[in-house]
Each structure stands twice: as C-alpha cells, then as structure tokens.
Amino acid sequence: MSRMLQIICFIAVMVCLLSAGGKVYHTATPLKIIYPDYFGNRIMIPADNPTTSEGVYLGRMLFYEKALSANNKISCATCHQQSLAFTDGKAFSAGVDGTLQPRNTMSLANLLWVRHFFWDGRATSLEMQAATPLTNTHEMGQSLEVSANKLQKRYTPLFRNAFGSDSITGDKIVKALAQFERTLVSANSNYDKYLRGEYQPTASELHGIALFYSSPEPTRHSRGAGCGHCHGGPKTFSDLFHNNGLDIIPKDAGREKITGQAYDSGRFRVVLLRNIALTAPYMHDGRFTTLEEVVAHYNEHVAQSNTLSPFLQGNSNSVNGTSLDLNSQEKRDLIAFLHMLTDSSFIRDKRFSNPFLN
Amino acid sequence: MLSRQATAQENPAKPFLKVSGEVTTPLTLYADDITKMQHSTVIMKDRDGKEHSYTGVAIQDILERAGVTTGKQLRGENLTKYLMVKCADGYEVLFSLAELDSSFTDRKVILADKTEGAPLPNGKGPFRLVVPGEKKPARSSFQVTEFVVKFAKE
Numbered sequence: 312m313s314r315m316l317q318i319i320c321f322i323a324v325m326v327c328l329l330s331a332g333g334k335v336y337h338t339a340t341p342l343k344i345i346y347p348d349y350f351g352n353r354i355m356i357p358a359d360n361p362t363t364s365e366g367v368y369l370g371r372m373l374f375y376e377k378a379l380s381a382n383n384k385i386s387c388a389t390c391h392q393q394s395l396a397f398t399d400g401k402a403f404s405a406g407v408d409g410t411l412q413p414r415n416t417m418s419l420a421n422l423l424w425v426r427h428f429f430w431d432g433r434a435t436s437l438e439m440q441a442a443t444p445l446t447n448t449h450e451m452g453q454s455l456e457v458s459a460n461k462l463q464k465r466y467t468p469l470f471r472n473a474f475g476s477d478s479i480t481g482d483k484i485v486k487a488l489a490q491f492e493r494t495l496v497s498a499n500s501n502y503d504k505y506l507r508g509e510y511q512p513t514a515s516e517l518h519g520i521a522l523f524y525s526s527p528e529p530t531r532h533s534r535g536a537g538c539g540h541c542h543g544g545p546k547t548f549s550d551l552f553h554n555n556g557l558d559i560i561p562k563d564a565g566r567e568k569i570t571g572q573a574y575d576s577g578r579f580r581v582v583l584l585r586n587i588a589l590t591a592p593y594m595h596d597g598r599f600t601t602l603e604e605v606v607a608h609y610n611e612h613v614a615q616s617n618t619l620s621p622f623l624q625g626n627s628n629s630v631n632g633t634s635l636d637l638n639s640q641e642k643r644d645l646i647a648f649l650h651m652l653t654d655s656s657f658i659r660d661k662r663f664s665n666p667f668l669n
Numbered sequence: 670m671l672s673r674q675a676t677a678q679e680n681p682a683k684p685f686l687k688v689s690g691e692v693t694t695p696l697t698l699y700a701d702d703i704t705k706m707q708h709s710t711v712i713m714k715d716r717d718g719k720e721h722s723y724t725g726v727a728i729q730d731i732l733e734r735a736g737v738t739t740g741k742q743l744r745g746e747n748l749t750k751y752l753m754v755k756c757a758d759g760y761e762v763l764f765s766l767a768e769l770d771s772s773f774t775d776r777k778v779i780l781a782d783k784t785e786g787a788p789l790p791n792g793k794g795p796f797r798l799v800v801p802g803e804k805k806p807a808r809s810s811f812q813v814t815e816f817v818v819k820f821a822k823e
Contacts, residue, residue: 427759551759571682574757574792574812581759620758621792621811 339363339473344423346496349506349545354423357436360486362493365472370491372469373484375665378461379445381452382407387444387488388665390416394658396586397495402597410449413563415597418590420497420657421583426550430579430595431566437489442481455481497585497657505651506545512651519648522641527628536609536637536645540622547584547652553620554578556613557594565595576618586657588650602649606642610635684795686731686780690818691750693736700795703782706730711779711801713809723799725781728752728769728816737818740772746820754798754808755815762798762808766818776802780813 342362344354356362373379374387390404391397397419403411414430427433428440444450445458453461459479462470470479473487504510505520512520524543525535541551552566554577561577569575579595593599599608611634613623628636637645657663686703688696706726714720733739738747743766752764767773781789781799789797793811800808 432759549759553758570757572684572757574684578758617791619792624792 339365339475342367342494344494344496346421346423347498347503347507347545350421350424350498351546355426355436356423356493357438360438360489362490363473365469366474366487366490367494369466369469369473370487370489371663372466372666373488374491375667376462379451379453379458379484380407381457385451387451390444391419393660393663393665394589396420396497396589396654396658398590400591402592406447406449407452408449412450414595415592418583418586419492419495420585420654421546421548422495423493424546424548424550425583427552427580431569432552432580433569437492438485441485441488441492445485455484458484495657495663497654499656500585500652500654502547502648502651503545503654513647515644515647516651518641519644519646519651522637522645523648527626527635529628529630529632534628534637534641536635536641537622537626538609538645541581541620542584549581551581552578553581553622554616554618555594555609556615556619556623557596557598557608559614559616561616563595574618577616578618584649585652586654588653589658602646603642606637606645610637610642684812684814686796686813686816688731688735688816688818690753690816691737691820692818694734696731696735698731700782703780703796706734708783709777709779711777711781711799713799713801713806715806715809722785723779723781723797724783724786725779725796725799727771728778728780728798729771731780731816732766732769732818735816735818738766739770743767743770743772749821750818751821753815753817753819754810754813755817756810757812757814760810762810764808776800 340363342364344362377383377386379386385407390399392399398416402415403413404416405411417430422437427435428437434440434443442455446454459481462479462484466479467477470483471477474483501510501512505512522534522536524539525533526537526540527533527535541549541553543549552575554561558577564576566575566578567573588602591600591602593602593605599605609623613619613634626635627633683699686696686698688698703726707730708724708726710722710724712720712722729739732752738750748765748767750766752766752769754762754764764778769778771777778798778800781797782795783789788794796813798808798810798813800806803809
C-alpha cells in the first residue's frame, strides 16, 4: 500500500469515527428546573442522573406508557392523574390483578425536596421509588427487563437521545421517570402569589394562615392550630414522620415495618399540603373524604398512644383543654387557607400532561 | 420483604445511636453502651418554660470515642466540620464542632438518657439531645438516632 493510500485510509477511518461520535457521545441538553427562591436549594438530584430535556421528555412518555404494565392497561398516570394533582381520588388504587394497594396513592409535586419516599419513607430516591410500582405484582406487575424489551424499537431513538446509546434498560426507565417527576414543581397557587406579593388573601384566608402557623397558647390568649410545626414553611412540607393520632393501636405499623423500632409504630410521612384540596381521600388509608373531616380529626379526635407525636400532645386553645378546641369559624378559616394551596396552573401544565393525547 | 417486616414487628429492634462520617471509628451505640459512659447532669428550660434536669453523656465524649477531631485537633480546616444530628422522626439539626468542644466553650451539650432521674418520656427518648443555654429548645431534639460529621464544602 502506498504511503498516500495509507494516509487516505487513515483520514477515512478518522472521519467515520468522528461522524459516529455524534451518536456515541452523550449530548443530552441539561435542564434547569425552575422553582421559587423561597423553596430553598436543599434539593435532591443524584449525580448519576442529571436532569436533561431529552430525559424528561422520555420520562413523560414513560409516565403515560401503558406497555409498562403486565396487562398493557395501566400506566403511572392511571393512579397519578394530573387533574387531581397526580392522585386518583380513591382510598386504595387497584393494580393489574385487581388487588387494592395497602396504602393511599401519594400526590406528586415538589419531589425535588423529598428525601424519603412512600408513606413509610423506605425509598431514598425517586429512582428507587419508581421501580416498586412498576414491578410489584399487585401494581403494574412487570419486571423491568420485560418492560425494557417491550419498549424496544419504538422507544430506541428516545433512549438514545436521553442516555446516549440505543440500549434500553430498567435502570434507564426508572432514571427517565425520576427526571420527569423532578420537574413537577407546583409553585403558582394563591399562597405562592401571596408570598410574592401578587395576591391579597381574604380575611378568612389570612386568619387561616395565622392559625396554621401559630401554636395555641391559651394562657397568653393566643389562639392557633399548630399545623406549621410539621407542615410549615413556604413549601408546606418537611421531611418528617409522625404518628398523628389516627388510632390507639394502628392497623398499619407504618415506619416501624422499615426500622423495626417500637417508637416508629403508627408513624407515617408528613405529607406535602400543596394541592391538598384536590387529593382526597386523606391519610395513608384514605379514611377521611373531606378536609373538614381532617381538621375535625386534629381538632377533636386525636387518639392517645405511646408513639403519638409530642407535637400533638398538650395542644389546646383552652386552659387545661384536652383537644385543640378550635371553633367552627376557625376551622373554616383554616380550610380556606388549605384551599389557597391549590395550583390550578400545575394541574393544567402541558409539560406534565399525557403526550399521547397531544 | 413481607416476612422481614413481620419479623421486625415481632422482635422490635433495640434503639441505637449511629456515628459516622469524618470519624476514624464508626460507632453503633446501644442504650447499654451509653449507660456505661461517664454521665453528667445539665439544666435546661423546656417548652413548658420550666427548668428540668437532664442526665447523659457529653457529645464531645461520643465524638472522641469515634475519633472525631476535638480539643487540640480542632483547628485549621477541622473548624469547617459540622455535626448533623438526625432523629427518628426525620428532624435534623446542625452544630459546628467548636460549639460542642470544651476547649471552645463551657457549655456542655449532652445526649441525655434520663430526666429528673427517670428514663425519658415516650416520644422523646431513649436519647435526647440537650443543649443548655439556648433561648428555645429547637435544637434539643428528641429520639436522636444518628450523628454524622462532615466537612462543609462551600
């Protein structure tokens, strides 16, 4: 082979390698998730799953993809419906085999700030969380390997764009789902607008805000509902677990099943209150169908037990009172505030809607 | 998974304190281990506005047992270390190491296992952090389960 031919061959090989490089190297576009400064930056994005436009797009498709279930009839969105702030209005959702889930479907919003997922906090990342409903026999009921196989060809370009190679794996499925879920930021409720100085609350709402954040101090003639201790701050969320006095002896031991510690009996995650008016029924077992029932619970029906949250003990607006003792107007005002947390733009946001319908 | 959960409920685990992070010896201390350590008593004003006595182990002693930089070693970059205290209910509070060190302060922060001579009440024990001299007891956190020592990196 002449020297010139060798050089031409070398150049030809290099050109081939370089042109293939566009496909081999990962070039997904980083996506910055926008949220208000007052939410703070203590967010959770794993180093091995940065958020990208292509990853989020794929995740949205997968969120609404029924092929991820064993009977091809259920997607994540079956139980997590956007119009209900990603819940389904049921106490217990049914899986592919018709079995009802043991706990109420949790709403999805502002997951960037959550460090413990599920009612008992057993998953420490959205990636870990997503794998459970996909594969649980009584939920979507399909192994990640089978799901990956079912997505072959149809989804190959989307996986290539998101993760830089044509291979479709269970790991990439849960990563894409987690990326999409992290973009579900709800920050445009009337409460947000009030925090930004764009909305003037009604007198009832303002009173509700004050009650929500104040602890009852009857000796100082200061009335409050003491909700803010666990649900407080602009996010209306803290990553906490409490026994909120639903039962003297809990039917579901909650976090105790994970830690094995007796002090965790009946403890469940303190839920996000954003969009709470849309996410009935309430509590881990969906026992309350209205916010009125929820407020009545905290006001009049907290059950004493060894693991009842210390923050629900000795809280009364009456001197030596044994219950919270809010009056009916105060309860209405508190509920008016809870309705302020409904974000109507979040539940209509096209970025989160079913891509197969658009 | 289900069988493991059933076992956990039948045989409740013993509570413990885990110490990890920037340590030379990671620790898991059970109530018996804590009982054997030197105890001291401090007075703290609680949420009820009244002063109560708490008895327990100095945080510095626990950190020293784990090989955390204390005393003469607490200088230079080690002053950028913090202790994150984690509780069973997910509550977390933070201290700089110097806040807990007898070479910096006379205030003794303890991990209490007794109050007024009796075990801590339900919901607060078995181990409670007691931080005397603060205007509110928000860092005197209940049911402490974990100490994590880290460098602040920014």
